[in-house]
Structures are given as C-alpha cells and as structure tokens.
Amino acid sequence: MSLRLNTFTKIVGIIVLLLIPIIALYWFSNKTSMDVVMNEVEISMHKDLSYFAAETDETAEQLAKSGLMITEDINVRTLEFLEIATLYEQTDQKIRIADKLRLINASSDWDTTISIYAPATNTFVSTDFHLEYDKDLVAKNYSKVWKYTENVAPYYQNNPRFVRFLSEPYDSTSGNAGVIVEVSFAADELVKALERFKAGSKGDVFFSSPDQEILAVNGSDTELQKKLLAKVNLEKLSESQYTRIKLDGVEYTVNSVYMPELGWYLFDYLPIDDVVRPITANSNLFYICIVFLLIGSTIAAYVLYTNVQVPIRELIRGVKKLKKGEYPKLKVFHPNNEFHFLLVSFNDMASQIEQLIQNVYLEQIRSRDANLKQLQSQINPHFLYNCFSLIRSLTRLGEKESVMELALHLSRYYRYTTRSERQLAYLREEVELVKSYLAIQAMNVQDMTYVITIPEAMEELEIPRLILQPIVENAVLHGLEPIGGGEVQIAGSQNDRYNIITVTDNGVGVTEEQLAQLKLQMSMPPTEDKGCALWNTRQRMLLQYGQEAGVRLFRGDDGGLTVELYWPNDSEGNQ
Template identity: 45%
Template sequence: MRLKYSTFRRITLFIFLLLIPIMVLYAMSNRVSVQVLTEEVTSLKQKDLDYFANDINKTVDSISTLGFILSQDIHIQKLRHLHLLETKYELTEEKLRMLERLQLLNVTGTWDTQYSIMSPENEQIISTSSTLFSYDLDMLRERYSPVWEYKTLTFMGSTGKWFLRHIVKPVIDQTELENAGLIVELSFREEDLVRELDQFKVGGSGDPFLYGPGGEVILNRTANSEMVEQITQRIREEGALAYSNRITELNGEDYLIGSREIPSLGWYVVDYIPLQSIVQPIHKSRNLFYGSMALLLVMSVVAAYLLYKNVQRPIVQLIRGVQKLKMGDYSARITSDPKNEFTFLFHRFNEMAAETEQLIQKVYVEEIRAREANLKQLQSQINPHFLYNCFALIRSLTRLNKKDSVMELVLHLSKYYRYTTRVEKQSASLKEELDLVESYLKIQQLHIQHLRFEMHVPSSMWNLEIPRLLLQPLVENAVLHGVEPADSDGLVQILGEESEAFHCIHVIDNGVGLTESELVKLEKDIHSAPTEETGCALWNIQQRLRLQFGDQAKLLFKRRAEGGLKVTVQWPKSPHSIQPLEIERQGEN
C-alpha cells in the first residue's frame, strides 16, 4: 500500500513534522541563550581582568614613583655626605632618621615592599630589608636592573623570588655603578602577587595566574598546575595577545581564556573559566525539554498505533478485499472482527462479495462460451484453398521426385493443422504460436520461391500466454497480400520487443503495402463489427486481445517508407513473465 494512502504513516509523519519545528526553534533559542550568556560572561571577565591588571599596575607604579621621589629627597641625599660627619654617633643617628623615613613609606603600602638607598661614593647603605647590612658593589652589579625584573635572590642562605628595580639618575651602565650618586633599590616578593591572585580568585570560577615575558609563571595557591601548563604552552606558541579573549578546547571541554597586560611589569594576568559550568543550567533546561519531547513523541506514537490498530488496519483489510475483487478474486472475504463500526462494514462487504461472485460466475460462463465461439469462428475461416494448394504442391513435388521437400511439407502441414484444430485450450504460449508461424512460412516458401522470413523474438517472451491463432492471420496477410503480389524478393520479419510497460510483436513485410487511404480504412474497420465485405480476422484478433489483456491491448498499423507494412500486436506486461535466455530463429529459401 502506498504511503499517501496509509493513515498510520501519515499521522506518524505529521507528528514528526509537528515536533521537528518545535525542537528546531528551541535549539535555536537555546543556542542564542548560550551565546548571550557566553558574551555576558566574556564581558564581565574582561572587566575583572582589566580591574585586576590596572590595580596591580597602579601599585607597581606607585612603588616606582616613591622610588623616584626618594632619589630626589633632600633628606635622603644626605646619605652621600655621611662620611663628612665628625663622629660615629652623628653618622648612626642620621642613618636611623633616613631608615625611619623609609620604614614609614613601607608601612603605608599594602605590599611588603623593600626600599634600599646606596651611595657608591662613600659605600653607605640604608635599607628596610633585614638582609642588606653592608654595601657590596659586586652584589649590586649582579642585581642591578633599571626596569622591573623577576629574579631569584639569596640573602643569608635564604633563596626567594623577587621583583627588583633600581633607580639611578641619570641612568648609567652596569659597569659604572661606582660612579653613580644615589642608587634606589625597589623590591617586593612574589608572595605579594600570589596573595593578590588568591583574592582575585575568591568568589569566582576562574583560576588566574601571571605569565612573564620569558615564560615564567606565578600561580595562585590553589591553581590547577596541569591546566595552567596546557594554557601556557599555547601562549608560548601563539603569544599572550592571541588569548586576550578566546574560547579554546582543553581536555575535550571549551574554556574561556582571557589575558591583560600589566604594563609596568611587562607581565600578563591570565584567567580561564570552563564554559560548561556556566551554561550548565541552560543545558539542564535543554535536556529537560528534550526529555519532554521524547516522552511526547512516545505517547504520540502509542496514540498513532492505537489509531492504526483500530482504524488503519481495518481500512487496510477492507482495501485489500476491494483490490482482490478488482483483480478478479471474488472469493475474497474479511474474517476479522474489530468489534467496532468496521464490523458492520465487513459484514456488508462479505455479502456484496458473495453476490458479486455469483453474478461474475454467470457472466464468466457466458464469456467463455463467447470466446470459444469466436475461436471456432476464426478456425472455420481458415482458407480451404490453402489446404488444396498444399495438396497440389505435394503432387507437383512428387512428380519432380523431390522426396525431401515433400516430407518437409507434410511435416509442417501436420504441425500446422494439429495446432489450428485444437479447441480444448483457448490460449497458448508465444513459442507455440511462433512454431505455428514458422511451419506456415516454411510451407509458403515451397510455394513462393522469392519468400524469405526472419524471426527475432527474445526468449524472455516465449512463455507469455496469448490467445491461440493470434499471429498466424497477420503473417498470412503479410504473405498473401504483401509479398506474393510483389515482383521483388519478399521478406517477412517477426520481431519481439519488450518496453517498460508493454510486450510487442511486430509483423513486417516489404511487399506492396497499403496506401494512406487504405490504411485509414483498415484502422477504422477493425474497430467496427465485421461485415461480409470487411471480413472479421483482424477484428477478431483485436477483440480477443482486449478480452484477455484489457483496453490497453491493441493492433497498430504503420506504412514503411521502404515499402510494405508493419503490424504491431501490443499488450500490457504480465508480472509473472518467465525470463529464459534469448535466442534467434531465422528461415531462408
């Protein structure tokens, strides 16, 4: 049963077509929601990173500014002249005043910043760091940096990482430090930045860290080292600016990575957050919706199945019953009982089928009798002159002592009349009909010397059932009315052809043919009841074709440009055709 007639399939398809737009629209809405949320989180993360980077930068700038102020402070400048003081007491007292001033600056800051003032010309030093007690030029040269640098320093056996910077006016080379006036050393520990990272991480879902220009990394205390290593590896390959605001896949999940530069240090603060944790509520809502759609789909399919069981299946049974009646199976009955409105329809259908079967049996019996009468009429139309001519030909061949020709003629004549006089079966295979035609043509070859014939019929058509004596009258017309009156060599061809929808047998001759007006009259006569003038052979063939194969079966006539006539017997294909191998048969003089 075709799809367009299947109620169950149409309803199921309708359910899918109804749910698909809903799911597509929701998927689009869900995607937009995720996109908007991602953009909002990205914007907030940018603001947080900007604020954090600016805060670090301001703190570092303020430390640098204090360093410049110290280098110009008149009280600090006295360090250069301490060697001129007369007593050691005055020297110590002056250094204590300077140290107290430095300590006050250190207390005002939030970081544990160390300030050290060195005077190379008198090798004096004051420092808030407990690790610097005396002036050491070699150590100063090793530590010296006019810009902030991240260094590992060791004081009194203790090693740590510091950010260090020296301020000298004017700026001089590292090898000329002994000629400088005052050198201000500014430093703060790595722990100060770690503490800032910890505070920045509190309350957020990120994992911030600092990335240095040389690939150095400063982590917060609870950092995921494995994830940071993956991110820093990519930053080393593409640069920190490439990850200023970027969504990247790590370990099969998408992460939003942001970075901002701290200009005063030349470092970058980098933070990353998993997008999955952010959009998790939306995904839960999505999964709940899809689950509801799946449940609705299952319920809809169950409803469609109930409709199929109680409506569609009875309809299919009723349609199959009607199709059986259409195909001629009038014994079709519907035995199921759905116990609903269809029960009444099934009972009425069975009653109608029984009545139709009785009527068809009566009509069929009458039809069989009519077909037998038509065949007997056709058989009675066999020209007795053909038999007389055969006997005369036998007599002539015997006189000429052509024994083989006589035997051949008698053999074909016996086959011919054995086939034409059988009335117990109204149909025959195409092969049997072709054998009859071959016998007839070989008999005619002995009588008409210039006659040749060819038979090319695919063996796939041999087992097709056709009415008996369907082709012989057409071949006889081709020989008697086409080839025999012609002066030139005559050729009769019987060709078989199969198209997508039809079987065709072509009977072609190169004889005298018909004029256009004669062809029109012939086509008109075969559709009218026969008279004494028109004859009934072709009309009989047309009627038997339609009686067995329906209105699509017909006789077609066509004039040939090279002379002669082409007659085509066409009937619809049968679904039960046998397909043996194709062979050709050909007869010659």
C-alpha cells in the same frame, strides 16, 4: 496531488510546520539568554579584575613612595658624610636607620626588602642583615621603575623579584648618586595574591609582562595561557576590556587590566562553555524532547496512514483495476481494523464478478468450440480450392513427387483438424499439424521457408487443440504472402516459471499504432461482425492455465511480428 500526499505527508508536514516556529523562537530566546549571561559574567569578571589590579598596583606604589621618603630622610642623607663621625656615632646611626627601615617595611603586607647604599662612604644598610652590597648586581638591575628580574642575590636562591631604585639626587645614575635606595619584593608575593583572588574568581588569573613573561599560580595551564597571549591584541583589548578567543574548538572570554605602576597586565580567562553549561543542558533537553515529539508524531501519523490511508488506497486500486476488467485480490490489512470488512467484502465481490465473467466467457468458448467442431466437419473452400489449383498446376508441370507430397500433407492436415474427440493435444501433434500447413503454404508461396525448433522436453506437454495453427496461419497470410516470401520461425523454450512458444515472421510487420490496436483487440471481446483469432487464443490460454498464462506481441527489429504463447510450467494442464 495523490491521496497519499493529502493524508500522511500532509499530516507530517503540518507537524513540521508547527515545530519550526517553536524551535526558531526557542533558539532565538536561548541565544539571547546566553548573550545576556555572558555579557554580565564578562562585566563582573572585569570589575573584580580591575579591583584586584588596582589593589596590587596601589601596594607597589606605596612601596615606591616609601623608598622615595627614605631618600629624603635627614638621617639617611647623613650616610653621605658618615666617615667624619666617630665609630660609635656611625654604628648608632646605622642602627637608627635600620630600625626605621624595618618599621616602614612592617607596614606592607608583602615580604619586602629595603636596602640603602651610600657610594661615597661605602655604607650599606638593609632590612635584611644577611644581604651584602653587590655593585655589579645593582648596575644590572638599576631601574627607576619596577623591574622583574631573575638576577638576584644568592640569599634569595634564584627566586625572581621585582626591584626599583630611588636615588638622591632623583635623576642620578648608579655611578654618581649620593644615596641609592633599593626596594624589592618577591614575585611569589604576586602569585600568593593570585591564589587569594582565584579562590573567589570564576576564571583562571595570571600576570603577564609586555614581553609575555607569565606569573601564575601552581597548577595553571601555562601552555594555554601562552596560546591565549599569542592571540590577544593588547591595544584592542585595552579598549574593549574583554574579548573572545577560540582555541582548539573551545571558546574563551579573556579580560585584561593594565597596571601602570608595575607595568604588567593582569589577565583572567574562562571557557564560555563553563558559564553557559546549565543553559546548554536545558537547550539540549528541549531539543531532545522536540525530537521525541517529532518521532512520536511521525509514528502516530504512520499508524493513521497504515490504518486508514493504505486500506483506502488499496480499495481505490482495486476499483480502478475492476474498471479495467481485472479482478484483483486485495491485501487485507489489520484484522481488527474497521476496513477489514470492506477489504474482505471487496475481495468476495471481485471473486464473484470474476467467476461470473469466466462463466460467461466459458459459455462463449463452448459456443465457439461447437462452431469450431461444426467447421471442422466442413472443408475450408478457399484453402481447399487453392490446394486443388496447386495440385493441378504441379500435375501439368509433371511434378509427381510434389503432387504426392502435397496430397500427403493435405490429408494429414484435414485428418487432424476434423478430429474432435479431445480438447487437449500433445505439443508434438500441434507441431506436426503446423509442419503440414507450412509445407503446403511453402509450395504455394514463392520463396517461403520455415524453421521449427522445439526441445524434446516440451514435445509431450499438453496444450489446447488448434492453439498454434491460427497464429502460424496469421503469420503466413498477413506477414509473408503480401511480400511474396519470407521465413517463419517456431521455437520453444522453458525457464523456472514458464513454458514459451514463439512464432516469428520477417514479413511486412506492423507499426506501433497497429501493434497497439492488435493488443487492444486481443484484450477486448470480439463483436458479432468482427472476430479476432488472437483474442480467442488468449482466452483459451487463460481458461486452461489461469491468469499466469497468456499471449504477448512484439515488433521485430528487422520487420515482422513475434507472437509468444506462455503458460506456467507446473500447471495442471501439463500433467
């Protein structure tokens, strides 16, 4: 595991692990509290609703009993034979019955109408003297139980009413009854009762018939009530007393009580969010505090990470690079931080070590340059012997032009290599040397060709003397000679940052292991018994142009090897 995981990530992980059980415990506690509160609210709502329903049903039952008592009253029964009495007796009897009806009606809190009709004598008595007997209307509304109807007398101005008929005999119909008693009250009486109950209720209350006819106070959301009724299963609701229904993303608790006397249901519903809003608000406040705590803890961990972990990681990175022979300049974080002194000191130490190493390398290069100058004053016996042998062979063959061309290139080659007055040379001069060398080798190696493409813009660039010829010589001796021919390509290019010269051959090439070995030799100083031209070339590039210059090696797609020299195109060495 990396050091970063051991500090910053681990601290954040510990914070999260500490917060998870706290959040889980609070969530469980909050959920339990909400369940308990909702359960108590639902029980309370059902208890209040049951009391109100029982009170309403009892009032309707008292009215029905009053109607039954009237059918059994002796004075009322005389209406069946009223035609044999005198007109005075008939009038007096009707007045006494009307007074008794008004007395019974006064005992009820509701606006009730009680009417008596004797079909045999066509006698009609009512607590409301504005009413007239309508035989057809009675036939439509005739019911032995309470019935909600909108078929009312014109006097009621189409206001719906609840009606119930009692007769003598009790089980007779409207056509064969001796006496018919009609007890009715306005549906608005139930609405007024709802308004009084709603004033002290938590929810919204309404009456509903089995056919889902709704009676509710003014301003109620009847559309919502219809949707709730459509979702309610009355059989299950009568068993569980209350249920929860979700509509349009809002959850409601719904209570219901059946009123057997009226045959209607009393409903009360309440959005659960209205009940648990204080608990939800406290929960949200807690979660917000947890979020801020997590953010604050993360910021604190990040500050610790940037002030401690990052500098330590940077020091470790620098030590690893120093171990590899690189001399990095570390980033200096937070000037007021305790690690500032360590980072600055490390940079100073790395710079001093790099300077010392460069001085040692420079001395080695100077020593090698001295050896090179000494070697330049001598003729390479092997190369020279090969050239003389080639001249001799060409002379025997009578190749006078070839002998003259070979001698010309040989003279140019040794004139340039033995001249040591300058450490730098123009790129065109290096290219001319390479051309002479390749021309000589083309005469010696069968089927060897070469192509040189250097842009004019690069010809006047200054590079270290004899930097290109050793690479070309390696390409010929180790790439083409073993297979008796091939092609060497030398190309120059420039981009926004670098000048680049590539030397490519299509010779025997190298394996991946050999390429890795060459790269290793190029990065390591040569030993006394084993030199490396690539290492020397790379060091000369680094000393001349700095760390942005160097040598790169690539395997060719079709065999061979590509060596690339690159250096900054704004380097002082190019001016």
